[in-house]
Amino acid sequence: MKVNSKAYIIHLGNVERDVLLFLSKELYEIFGIEFKISSSLNIPKSSYNSEREQYYSSPLLSYLKRTAGRGSGLILGVIDKDLYVPQLNFVFGEAELNGEAAIISLTRLSQEFYGLLGNENIFYQRAIKEAVHEIGHVFGLHHCSNPKCVMFFSNSLSDTDIKRKRFCKNCSKKLLIK
Numbered sequence: 658m659k660v661n662s663k664a665y666i667i668h669l670g671n672v673e674r675d676v677l678l679f680l681s682k683e684l685y686e687i688f689g690i691e692f693k694i695s696s697s698l699n700i701p702k703s704s705y706n707s708e709r710e711q712y713y714s715s716p717l718l719s720y721l722k723r724t725a726g727r728g729s730g731l732i733l734g735v736i737d738k739d740l741y742v743p744q745l746n747f748v749f750g751e752a753e754l755n756g757e758a759a760i761i762s763l764t765r766l767s768q769e770f771y772g773l774l775g776n777e778n779i780f781y782q783r784a785i786k787e788a789v790h791e792i793g794h795v796f797g798l799h800h801c802s803n804p805k806c807v808m809f810f811s812n813s814l815s816d817t818d819i820k821r822k823r824f825c826k827n828c829s830k831k832l833l834i835k
Protein backbone atom coordinates (compact mmCIF):
# COMPACT_ATOMS: atom_id res chain seq x y z
CA MET A 658 0.00 0.00 0.00
CA LYS A 659 1.13 3.52 -0.66
CA VAL A 660 1.15 4.39 3.02
CA ASN A 661 3.09 7.60 2.58
CA SER A 662 0.99 8.93 -0.25
CA LYS A 663 -0.99 12.11 0.03
CA ALA A 664 -4.72 11.60 -0.07
CA TYR A 665 -7.66 13.91 -0.45
CA ILE A 666 -11.41 13.82 -0.23
CA ILE A 667 -12.80 16.28 -2.76
CA HIS A 668 -16.50 16.92 -2.81
CA LEU A 669 -18.28 18.04 -5.92
CA GLY A 670 -21.15 20.42 -5.24
CA ASN A 671 -22.91 20.37 -1.89
CA VAL A 672 -22.13 17.51 0.46
CA GLU A 673 -22.77 17.53 4.20
CA ARG A 674 -19.49 18.11 6.01
CA ASP A 675 -20.29 15.52 8.70
CA VAL A 676 -20.26 12.74 6.10
CA LEU A 677 -16.86 13.88 4.82
CA LEU A 678 -15.43 13.98 8.35
CA PHE A 679 -16.82 10.52 9.03
CA LEU A 680 -15.29 9.13 5.83
CA SER A 681 -11.92 10.69 6.57
CA LYS A 682 -11.85 9.24 10.08
CA GLU A 683 -12.91 5.76 8.97
CA LEU A 684 -10.54 5.69 5.99
CA TYR A 685 -7.67 6.46 8.34
CA GLU A 686 -8.64 3.50 10.51
CA ILE A 687 -8.89 1.14 7.57
CA PHE A 688 -5.99 2.25 5.36
CA GLY A 689 -3.77 4.14 7.81
CA ILE A 690 -3.83 7.01 5.34
CA GLU A 691 -4.90 10.52 6.24
CA PHE A 692 -7.45 11.81 3.76
CA LYS A 693 -7.51 15.60 3.90
CA ILE A 694 -10.80 17.25 3.10
CA SER A 695 -10.27 19.76 0.29
CA SER A 696 -12.50 22.65 -0.59
CA SER A 697 -15.38 21.75 -2.86
CA LEU A 698 -15.39 21.85 -6.64
CA ASN A 699 -18.26 22.85 -8.86
CA ILE A 700 -19.86 20.03 -10.77
CA PRO A 701 -18.99 20.46 -14.46
CA LYS A 702 -22.21 20.97 -16.42
CA SER A 703 -20.85 18.88 -19.28
CA SER A 704 -21.10 15.72 -17.16
CA TYR A 705 -24.88 16.11 -16.89
CA ASN A 706 -27.08 14.07 -19.18
CA SER A 707 -30.47 15.78 -19.34
CA GLU A 708 -32.20 12.78 -20.93
CA ARG A 709 -31.11 10.45 -18.15
CA GLU A 710 -31.17 13.20 -15.50
CA GLN A 711 -27.90 11.77 -14.20
CA TYR A 712 -24.21 12.64 -14.21
CA TYR A 713 -21.68 10.61 -16.20
CA SER A 714 -19.09 9.43 -13.68
CA SER A 715 -16.11 8.77 -15.98
CA PRO A 716 -15.60 12.41 -17.07
CA LEU A 717 -16.02 13.43 -13.42
CA LEU A 718 -13.10 11.17 -12.51
CA SER A 719 -10.94 12.80 -15.19
CA TYR A 720 -12.07 16.22 -14.01
CA LEU A 721 -11.09 15.43 -10.40
CA LYS A 722 -7.62 14.32 -11.50
CA ARG A 723 -7.13 17.25 -13.84
CA THR A 724 -8.19 19.77 -11.24
CA ALA A 725 -6.13 18.23 -8.44
CA GLY A 726 -3.08 18.29 -10.69
CA ARG A 727 -0.36 15.80 -11.47
CA GLY A 728 1.16 13.83 -8.62
CA SER A 729 -1.43 15.03 -6.13
CA GLY A 730 -1.84 11.53 -4.78
CA LEU A 731 -4.94 9.58 -4.00
CA ILE A 732 -8.29 11.28 -4.61
CA LEU A 733 -11.70 10.27 -3.39
CA GLY A 734 -14.44 12.35 -5.00
CA VAL A 735 -17.76 12.52 -3.19
CA ILE A 736 -20.91 13.76 -4.87
CA ASP A 737 -24.58 13.85 -3.99
CA LYS A 738 -25.87 13.39 -7.53
CA ASP A 739 -26.98 10.23 -9.27
CA LEU A 740 -24.14 8.80 -11.39
CA TYR A 741 -24.18 6.56 -14.43
CA VAL A 742 -21.98 4.95 -17.03
CA PRO A 743 -23.50 4.32 -20.47
CA GLN A 744 -23.84 0.53 -20.05
CA LEU A 745 -25.66 0.71 -16.70
CA ASN A 746 -28.76 2.33 -15.22
CA PHE A 747 -26.69 3.82 -12.45
CA VAL A 748 -23.47 3.33 -10.49
CA PHE A 749 -22.74 3.80 -6.79
CA GLY A 750 -19.23 4.86 -7.74
CA GLU A 751 -16.36 4.40 -10.14
CA ALA A 752 -12.61 4.00 -9.74
CA GLU A 753 -9.46 3.82 -11.79
CA LEU A 754 -8.09 0.32 -11.32
CA ASN A 755 -4.49 0.71 -10.14
CA GLY A 756 -4.84 4.44 -10.62
CA GLU A 757 -5.23 7.54 -8.48
CA ALA A 758 -8.86 8.50 -8.31
CA ALA A 759 -12.25 7.20 -7.30
CA ILE A 760 -15.67 8.76 -6.93
CA ILE A 761 -18.71 7.75 -4.91
CA SER A 762 -22.27 9.00 -5.09
CA LEU A 763 -24.26 9.39 -1.89
CA THR A 764 -27.60 9.81 -3.63
CA ARG A 765 -28.73 6.17 -3.69
CA LEU A 766 -27.33 5.37 -0.25
CA SER A 767 -30.01 7.12 1.77
CA GLN A 768 -33.19 5.39 2.87
CA GLU A 769 -35.11 8.50 1.83
CA PHE A 770 -34.18 7.88 -1.82
CA TYR A 771 -36.40 4.77 -1.66
CA GLY A 772 -39.23 6.53 0.15
CA LEU A 773 -38.19 5.09 3.52
CA LEU A 774 -37.64 6.82 6.83
CA GLY A 775 -34.13 8.30 7.02
CA ASN A 776 -31.51 6.44 9.06
CA GLU A 777 -28.19 8.20 9.47
CA ASN A 778 -26.30 5.15 10.71
CA ILE A 779 -27.32 3.01 7.72
CA PHE A 780 -26.47 5.86 5.36
CA TYR A 781 -23.00 6.39 6.90
CA GLN A 782 -22.19 2.68 6.87
CA ARG A 783 -23.13 2.42 3.21
CA ALA A 784 -21.03 5.47 2.39
CA ILE A 785 -17.88 4.10 4.03
CA LYS A 786 -18.34 0.68 2.39
CA GLU A 787 -18.65 2.27 -1.04
CA ALA A 788 -15.63 4.48 -0.37
CA VAL A 789 -13.43 1.57 0.80
CA HIS A 790 -14.60 -0.55 -2.14
CA GLU A 791 -13.70 2.08 -4.74
CA ILE A 792 -10.36 2.84 -3.08
CA GLY A 793 -9.70 -0.91 -3.08
CA HIS A 794 -9.98 -0.75 -6.88
CA VAL A 795 -7.57 2.18 -6.97
CA PHE A 796 -5.12 -0.06 -5.10
CA GLY A 797 -5.58 -2.70 -7.78
CA LEU A 798 -8.10 -5.02 -6.15
CA HIS A 799 -10.75 -6.71 -8.26
CA HIS A 800 -14.15 -7.90 -7.08
CA CYS A 801 -14.18 -10.61 -4.44
CA SER A 802 -16.55 -13.57 -4.24
CA ASN A 803 -16.85 -13.36 -0.45
CA PRO A 804 -20.21 -11.63 0.24
CA LYS A 805 -18.88 -10.25 3.54
CA CYS A 806 -15.83 -8.67 1.92
CA VAL A 807 -15.97 -4.98 1.06
CA MET A 808 -14.73 -5.87 -2.45
CA PHE A 809 -17.86 -7.93 -3.12
CA PHE A 810 -19.75 -6.34 -6.02
CA SER A 811 -22.93 -4.63 -4.82
CA ASN A 812 -25.67 -5.25 -7.31
CA SER A 813 -28.09 -3.65 -4.90
CA LEU A 814 -28.03 -2.01 -1.51
CA SER A 815 -28.91 -5.26 0.24
CA ASP A 816 -25.48 -6.54 -0.92
CA THR A 817 -23.91 -3.39 0.49
CA ASP A 818 -25.74 -3.81 3.78
CA ILE A 819 -24.60 -7.44 4.15
CA LYS A 820 -20.93 -6.85 3.45
CA ARG A 821 -18.49 -5.38 5.95
CA LYS A 822 -16.49 -2.22 5.52
CA ARG A 823 -13.24 -4.20 5.64
CA PHE A 824 -11.25 -6.44 3.30
CA CYS A 825 -11.37 -10.23 3.70
CA LYS A 826 -8.10 -12.04 4.42
CA ASN A 827 -7.38 -12.70 0.75
CA CYS A 828 -7.94 -9.12 -0.29
CA SER A 829 -5.94 -7.80 2.68
CA LYS A 830 -2.99 -9.94 1.59
CA LYS A 831 -3.17 -8.59 -1.95
CA LEU A 832 -3.22 -5.07 -0.56
CA LEU A 833 -0.13 -5.69 1.57
CA ILE A 834 1.86 -7.03 -1.38
CA LYS A 835 1.51 -3.67 -3.14
Ligand SMILES: [Zn+2]
Pocket residue numbers: 790794800810
Ligand atom coordinates in the same frame (compact mmCIF):
# COMPACT_ATOMS: atom_id res chain seq x y z
ZN1 LIG B 1 -16.35 -2.53 -7.76
Ligand SMILES: [Zn+2]
Pocket residue numbers: 801802803806807808809824825826827828829
Ligand atom coordinates in the same frame (compact mmCIF):
# COMPACT_ATOMS: atom_id res chain seq x y z
ZN1 LIG C 1 -12.18 -10.10 -0.43
